[in-house]
Structure formats: C-alpha cells, structure tokens
Amino acid sequence: GESVGLHLPTLSVQEGDNSIIxxxxxxxASDYFIWYKQESGKGPQFIIDIRSNMDKRQGQRVTVLLNKxxxxxxxxxxxxxxxxxxxxxxxENIQGAxxxxxxxxxxxxxxx
Amino acid sequence: xxxxxxxxxxLVMGMTNxxxxxxxxxxxxxxMYWYKQKAKKPPxxxxxxxxxxxxxxxxxPSRFSPECPNSxxxxxxxxxxxxxxxxxxxxxxxxxxxxxxLFFGSGTQLSVL
Numbered sequence: 336g337e338s339v340g341l342h343l344p345t346l347s348v349q350e351g352d353n354s355i356i357x358x359x360x361x362x363x364a365s366d367y368f369i370w371y372k373q374e375s376g377k378g379p380q381f382i383i384d385i386r387s388n389m390d391k392r393q394g395q396r397v398t399v400l401l402n403k404x405x406x407x408x409x410x411x412x413x414x415x416x417x418x419x420x421x422x423x424x425x426x427e428n429i430q431g432a433x434x435x436x437x438x439x440x441x442x443x444x445x446x447x
Numbered sequence: 448x449x450x451x452x453x454x455x456x457x458l459v460m461g462m463t464n465x466x467x468x469x470x471x472x473x474x475x476x477x478x479m480y481w482y483k484q485k486a487k488k489p490p491x492x493x494x495x496x497x498x499x500x501x502x503x504x505x506x507x508p509s510r511f512s513p514e515c516p517n518s519x520x521x522x523x524x525x526x527x528x529x530x531x532x533x534x535x536x537x538x539x540x541x542x543x544x545x546x547x548x549l550f551f552g553s554g555t556q557l558s559v560l
Contacts, residue, residue: 344487367546378451378537378551379490386546424489433544434503437489 347444354412356441358425363406367428369435370399370410372421379424382410412443420445453538453552461560462528468555470521470538478544479521481513482537484554490537496521497544528559 348354360368366387371379385392385399385408392399398411408425425438451472460466470479478497482490495503496515510532512524521538535554541547 369548371551376553378539378553379549381548381550384548428546434492434495435549436492440487440489 344440345442345444347446348415349446350415350417352415354410354415354419354443356410356412356423356425356443358408358410358438360406360408360425360427360438361436362427362429363403364430365427366430368399368401368408369426369428370397370408371424371426371437372419373424373440374421382423415443415445417445417447419443451538451540451550451552453536453555455555456553457556457558459558459560460525460528462530464528465524465526467525468523468536468538468557470523470552471519472540472550473519474540474542474550475518476540476542476550477518478541478547479515480539480541480549481521481523482539482551484535484537486534494523495544502544525557528557530559533557533559 369384370382372382373379383394383397383399385401390401396413400409412419422440422442424440426435428435454469480495481493483493484490492505493507494513499515510527514522535556537551537554539549539551541549
C-alpha cells in the first residue's frame with residue numbers, strides 16, 4: 336500500500352504487505368530528515384533519519400528514500416505487522432534555523 | 448537511560464490556576480524542547496533551550512513560561528490558560544542543536560476548563 340502527498344491522512348495495508356508512506360517537504364534548505372512513529376497516548380518515537388548528502392538509508396525493516404530534486408521523502412516498511420499501526424510523521428531540519436518541523440502525518444492501519 | 452520523563456501524565460486545570468509541567472532526561476543532552484500537539488495534528492515547536500539558555504521562542508503567549516533549572520530538567524509554567532490551550536505537551540531532548548534526532552517523552556495531556 337502507498338500514501339500519496341500530504342493530504343491522504345490514512346493508509347490501510349494487509350498484514351505482511353509492504354507499506355510506503357510519502358512526505359513532501361517544504362524547504363529546499365532542509366538538510367536533515369527524520370521519520371517518527373507515534374502510537375496512541377505516546378510521544379513520537381524515532382524510526383530512521385537521513386542527511387541531505389544521501390538518497391537512501393536502510394534500517395531494520397525500514398528504508399528511507401530522499402529525492403531532493405522534487406523535495407520528496409518516503410518511508411518503506413517491509414512485511415508490515417500489527418505493531419506498525421500508528422501515525423507516522425516526517426520531520427525536516429531547516430539548515431540554520433536549528434529546529435525540527437513536522438509534516439502532517441499519515442495514519443497507518445494494518446488489516447489482518 | 449534513553450528516556451525522557453514527563454510529569455504529570457494528565458492535568459486538568461481551570462483558567463485561573465497556576466500549574467507546572469516537568470521534564471527530565473539523564474542522557475547528557477544539551478538541548479531540550481517543548482512542543483504542543485493538538486489532536487490529529489503534528490507537534491508544533493514552542494521553545495528550545497540550548498546549554499540551559501533559551502534559544503528559540505516560537506512567539507508563544509506569555510501565559511506559557513519555560514524554565515531550565517539545569518541541564519537535565521525543563522519546566523513549563525502555566526498561568527491563566529485558555530480552553531484552546533488544551534493539548535498534549537511534549538518534551539524532547541537532543542545531543543546538540545543541529546541535525547540531531549530528538550528523543551520525546553510521552554507527554555502531558557492538558558485540559559483547560
């Protein structure tokens with residue numbers, strides 16, 4: 336399953352499928368990007384980050400892709416599990432501003 | 448210890464009350480943050496402290512007053528809040544300021560009556 340743009344707040348996928356969550360960031364001066372997972376009643380939890388001098392980074396079951404040309408970031412989750420159900424936020428660090436700005440978020444729902 | 452601890456977890460206050468939110472980290476991080484999060488919205492930055500000094504105030508109303516007593520503690524003092532200030536208040540910390548991942552606490556769910 337795949338979300339498109341910032342305006343699709345919900346993504347539903349079958350358990351075991353791969354998920355792709357997309358994020359369009361706003362500032363071409365942003366030089367560092369993070370994906371966070373937020374479960375109900377909890378604070379955002381770090382998943383993976385990527386710096387602007389890279390275009391791909393892999394973690395355990397997750398991959399982040401960065402396309403600076405079109406200012407697009409994506410999070411791929413392999414073999415989605417029920418525990419992956421959460422809201423996922425991308426965040427960008429604007430160079431020189433020294434602050435992290437969050438995108439609107441995508442709610443990921445896993446169907447059994 | 449990779450935790451950011453926030454207290455209380457829930458707080459209900461009237462518009463004339465004075466209350467404080469507390470945040471603590473023991474990771475040796477030198478930057479600490481307050482974010483505000485409304486339901487179904489992303490966290491919004493309020494304040495940033497770097498080396499115990501306020502470095503960013505995102506034009507937050509003066510009824511919110513941050514304090515950083517030492518490198519491990521961050522407080523947010525609340526006075527004369529409005530019902531629209533009801534939200535989840537998140538504290539975070541990071542090793543430094545630039546290009547560093549933030550570690551978040553679980554937040555304080557605040558309701559202003």
